[in-house]
Amino acid sequence: MVAEAAGVSPSTVSRILNGTAVVADEKRQAVDAAIARLGFVPNPVARGLAGGRTLSIGVVTQAIDSPFYGVALRGIEDELDKAGYSPLFVSGHWNAVEEARCIEMLRARRVDGIVVLGGRLSDAALRACAKALPTVVTGRMMKAPNLFALNFDNFSGARLATEHLLALGHRRIAFIAGDPGHPDAMERERGYREALESAGIAYSSALVAPGLFHEDGGLAAAEQLLEARQRFTALFAANDQMAVGACLALHRRALRVPDDVSVVGFDDLLVSRHALPPLTTVHQPAYELGQIASQAILQMLRGEKPTSTMPAPRLVVRESTQRPSPRP
Amino acid sequence: MVAEAAGVSPSTVSRILNGTAVVADEKRQAVDAAIARLGFVPNPVARGLAGGRTLSIGVVTQAIDSPFYGVALRGIEDELDKAGYSPLFVSGHWNAVEEARCIEMLRARRVDGIVVLGGRLSDAALRACAKALPTVVTGRMMKAPNLFALNFDNFSGARLATEHLLALGHRRIAFIAGDPGHPDAMERERGYREALESAGIAYSSALVAPGLFHEDGGLAAAEQLLEARQRFTALFAANDQMAVGACLALHRRALRVPDDVSVVGFDDLLVSRHALPPLTTVHQPAYELGQIASQAILQMLRGEKPTSTMPAPRLVVRESTQRPSPRP
DNA sequence: CTGAAAGCGCTTACAG
DNA sequence: CTGAAAGCGCTTACAG
Secondary structure: OHHHHHOOOHHHHHHHHHOOOOOOHHHHHHHHHHHHHHOOOOOHHHHHHHHOOOOEEEEEEOOOOOOOHHHHHHHHHHHHHHOOOEEEEEEOOOOHHHHHHHHHHHHHOOOOEEEEEOOOOOHHHHHHHHHHOOEEEEOOOOOEOOEEEEOOOHHHHHHHHHHHHHHHOOOOEEEEEOOOOOHHHHHHHHHHHHHHHHOOOOOOHHHEEEOOOOHHHHHHHHHHHHHOOOOOOEEEEOOHHHHHHHHHHHHHOOOOOOOOOEEEEEEOOHHHHHOOOOOEEEEOOHHHHHHHHHHHHHHHHOOOOOOOOOOOOEEEOOOOOOOOOOOO | OHHHHHOOOHHHHHHHHHOOOOOOHHHHHHHHHHHHHHOOOOOHHHHHHHHOOOOEEEEEEOOOOOHHHHHHHHHHHHHHHHOOOEEEEEEOOOOHHHHHHHHHHHHHOOOOEEEEEOOOOOHHHHHHHHHHOOEEEEOOOOOEOOEEEEOOOHHHHHHHHHHHHHHHOOOOEEEEEOOOOOHHHHHHHHHHHHHHHHOOOOOOHHHEEEOOOOHHHHHHHHHHHHHOOOOOOEEEEOOHHHHHHHHHHHHHOOOOOOOOOEEEEEEOOHHHHHOOOOOEEEEOOHHHHHHHHHHHHHHHHOOOOOOOOOOOOEEEOOOOOOOOOOOO
C-alpha cells in the first residue's frame, strides 16, 4: 500500500481510512499528509474483496429510460451518494426472468444491498433474495425478514382523481385502466369504482378500456371508447402516459380538452406540466420514493429497522379538467 | 476455489473459464460438471482485482432521468450486455467539476473503459482521462490517443429543419436557441442561419431567443418573442423540450399549431410522437448513439480502432407544420 | 497441457 | 494504540 510511505503499517492506514479504531494523532496526520501528497484513492474493488463490503447498492429498475422511474433513480443516486454508496443500475424490463438474472448479476458483483423498483418478481423470489442480502422493494406490500416493502397508496390516489371529477359535476366518467394483473393497475381501478359507488353512480364496464400503461395503449383505449359511441364528459387514465395518448385520440376527433371532455392522469410525470393542456393528475412522489428506498436500505445495512412510508397521494389540478359543459 | 472439487487445480478452472489456454477435454468436462453442480458463479470483484479487468464500463451521463440520454443508456446497456460487460452509470449534471468526480470514482472502481455522454469537461480533461483508460466521448469532435469522439451532425440537422419550413413557404421563422456556449446549440443555430441565408432571407436577431434546452426556457422564449410583437409564421426550437414549452406559450395566447404557427423541434424524443399536435422534428438516433459508443469502447478494449460514425440527421414530418395561412 | 506460487489492494482478527 | 500475518477469490507468469 502506497500510503505506508508515511512510516506506519498498512493496518494503521486502513484503520484511519475506515475509522475502525482510534489512532494516535501524530500518525493520523502523517498518513493524511501522505494521502494528500500521493493523491491516493482507495480501491473499492480490493476493499470489497477484503472487507466484504463494496459500498454499492444494486438497484433493479424496469427500464433505464422510464419517465417515471428515472426520477426515482435520481433520488436514489442523491441519497446514496451522501452516504458514500454508489448505485448499480440494471434493467429488468418488466420480466421476471430478466429481473432474476439482474439480481444474480448484482449478487455476483457483491453489492451490499438490493432495491427493486416495481417489477414482476414473485414474493417468493424476493424473499429468497432477502435471505442473502438486505433488500427493499417498491410497488407492493409484503413482509419478510430482511426485507422492506414500500408502497404508494394507489387506491386513495385514484379515488382522489375520480372524486375531483365527480365534484366538478361529471357523471359519465370513462376509465382507461393499466396493465391487467399489475397491482398498481388493480388498485387504481378499485379507487375509481369505489369513488363512483360512493357517489351513487353505477359502474359500467362499457366505460372502461385497458391502456397498458403506455401512450399508444391510451390512444387505442380512447379510440375504442369513442368508436363504441360511449357518452362521457370526463376520462380518468390510470397513468399520465395513457392520458397523453387519450388526449391525442380526442384531438383527432376534434374533441377539446377540457371543453368537451375533462382528463385526469396519474403519476404527475415531469412532462405533464407541459402537456397541452397542462394535465390534472395525482402526484406520485417518484423522487421521494427513491430517497426513502435508499434510506431504508442504508438503515438496514446499519442494522436498524426502516419505518418510513410514502407520502399520501395528492391531486394536482391543472388545466385539463373543468365542469362539464351542457350538451347541446 | 470451490470448483476444484472437480479434482483439478484452480489455475485450470480459471483457464477454462476464461478460455486463456487449451485444456484437455476430460478435465474441461469434469470442471463444467462441477460448476453446474455447485451453481458456481465467478466473483467479478476478485476477477477485477487479480486480472485487472472488471468487465465493467463507466458511463458518465448528465442526468439519469434525461429523456434524450435515457434512450442512449438503453442502447449502451443492450450492447454491453451482449459482450458480457456491465455499465456503471453516474451523473455529471452538466457540471465539469461533478463530471471530473464521476470519472475519478469510475477509475477507483476500476472500470475497463469510460464513455462520457455530452457534458462540459474540457478537451484537456478528456485527453487526460484517455491516458489512463480507453474513452469514448459523444457530442464533440476531437482527436487524441486512446480516445474516440462521436458526433452528430447538428448543423445539417438544423438546416434540414429550417429548409422544411422554408419549403412550406414560411419566411419569418423564429428560432429558440439552446444553452449558449453549448456546442450543439451553436451548431444548430448555425444551421438555422445558413439555411436562411441560402434562401436569401436576412437573419434577424429579433427573431431568436434563448431557451436553455428545457421546457420552461422554451416557454419563456416564445413568450418573449410574442411579447415583443414579433411576427412569425413558424418557429424552430433547437430541441423538442423547448418546442413543447413554446407550444404551451402559443396555446396560452390562443395561437394554434400548426394553423397559426408551424413548429419544428430537434431530437425526436419518445414523447414528441404524442405531443399535441405530434411534433415535426429532426430525428437524433439516441439508441444508436449508445450502441455505437459501446461498440467503440469494446473495440478499443480489443485493441481495434473504432471507425463508426453517427447516422445522418433525418427530418420526421408530423403534424405541427404546414403551409403558412394567409394572414387577414 | 497443467500445477505451485505469487500477487492484485485492501481488511480483519490476533497478538502485543 | 499498532504491527505482523493471513486471507478475500481469482489470475498470471513461471516452471515443468
